[in-house]
Amino acid sequence: MKIFQREQRSLFGEILDWMLTPLLLLWPVSLALTWLVAQSIAGKPFDRALEYNVQALAQLVTVHQQRVTFNLPQPAREILRADDSDQVYYQVLGPRSEFLSGERDFPRPPDEEQPRVGEVRLRDDEMRGLDVRVAYTWVKLDVAGAPSLVQVAETREKRSVLATEIIKGVMLPQFVILPLAVLLVWLALVRGIKPLSQLEERIRARKPDDLSPLDDKAVPLEVAPLVSSVNDLLTRLKDSIATQKRFLADAAHQLKTPLAGLRMQADLAQREGFNEEDLKQSLKQIGRSSIRATHTVNQLLALARAESSGQHIAFQPCDVAQITMEAVQDFVPRAMDKHIDLGYDGAQPRTEGVTLQGNPTLIKEMVRNLLDNALSYTPSSPEHPGVITARVLADPFGHVLVLQVEDSGPGIPEAERELVFQPFYRALGTNVDGSGLGLPIVLEIARQHNAEITLEDARPGQVPPGTRMVVRFVVDAA
Secondary structure, eight states: OOSSOOSSOOHHHHHHHHHHHHHHHHHHHHHHHHHHHHHHHHHHHHHHHHHHHHHHHHTTEEEETTEEEEOOOHHHHHHHHOOSSOOEEEEEEOTTSOEEEEOTTOOOOOTTOOOOBTOOEEEEEEETTEEEEEEEEEEOOSSSSOOEEEEEEEESHHHHHHHHHHHHHHHHHHHHHHHHHHHHHHHHHHHHTHHHHHHHHHHHTSOTTOOOOOOTTSSOTTTHHHHHHHHHHHHHHHHHHHHHHHHHHHHHHHHHHHHHHHHHHHHHHTSTTOOHHHHHHHHHHHHHHHHHHHHHHHHHHHHHHHHHSTTTSOOEEEEHHHHHHHHHHHHHHHHHHTTEEEEEEEOOTTSTTOEEEEOHHHHHHHHHHHHHHHHHHOOOOSSSOEEEEEEEEEETTTTEEEEEEEESSOOOOGGGTTGGGSTTOOOTTOOOOOOSOHHHHHHHHHHHTTOEEEEEOSSTTSSSOOEEEEEEEEOOOO
């Protein structure tokens, strides 16, 4: 239950609600309990007075000539009646319930109650339309028969007055204490929430490029996990921005060379005295530079798509064998132009163990980059054709799916096997045009699919040793 409703949730308001709501709800409960306690406290002294009166009257019941009599002196009668606010009634009955003195219409005790001589009892009753408090006892005399009954009743006016005075004495101070308590709660919350306001001021005062961690020692213990999470986010954001800046700088550097070549060839073609043969040669150079620039841009887009797609594209069942065979078929014309023997070996599509949960577009992009890298770095000639083999191996019992692309090229030295997965890195001495983004794209897509990628010699101990790229997927048993 909330006393104060707001359209937008406020931490200050939430805490204030949950502190004031029990306080305001318990206050009327406290009133009711105080009233009950006051009634009990106010009744005790008057109950003792009634008990004393009924005991005093019981001593006036005597036996005279084998008859039970009751003689109440006039002074005692006047004292019994003397009360400004309440009315007092009494009744005395003999052993055979004969009326001896007092009020004839006095209510009798409950019929099921057993008389106990000498014990004074109390009960609430009604007499002549008024609520009364009754004290009664039985008196046993030295005559045969049942005991005599003596009762004294008193209206409840004095009790109510005293209970009201007790209530006033207890509750009136609460009307002052309750607003003071609300004010103190408000001030305590303002003081307690002040560190959050100070943290907000420190964050607002920061410069846009300041991504340093926040001081989690200067905040309350309850806020420290939130500050730690923000620091973790700032660290990841800082790393992401640094990666983007480095990526943009490298991309600009890689695009600079083909664009400069395009401009240079265009300037040469515009010179006077440029013959037709030189013009064709310049156009060929322009075409090669534009192809290189286009390839670099496509690789950049593929890498950016691979880095950002993991959280946005839902996975679905992918037949890796089918995807690999389609990619191999796409590269067959290029392989034939370079006199390279390109083929597929391994599991067939739609067989057990070749399907995994992934993104088919990204997986195909990964296979294409592996094949493109192998075609670019595998030397070949009509006399000595190169060999490239794509292979998919499935282990349904071990829940492992392996993709391999191996070639008969010069291989990659162990010292450079870590470096080739960095953006824009190209092995020296290969004289191969490329952007240096193919293997970083493969690594990022493998990471998106929780796969491991390793690089090894295809033919250890032989010259050339060749290269084998191995991507190991873990297939869900379900």
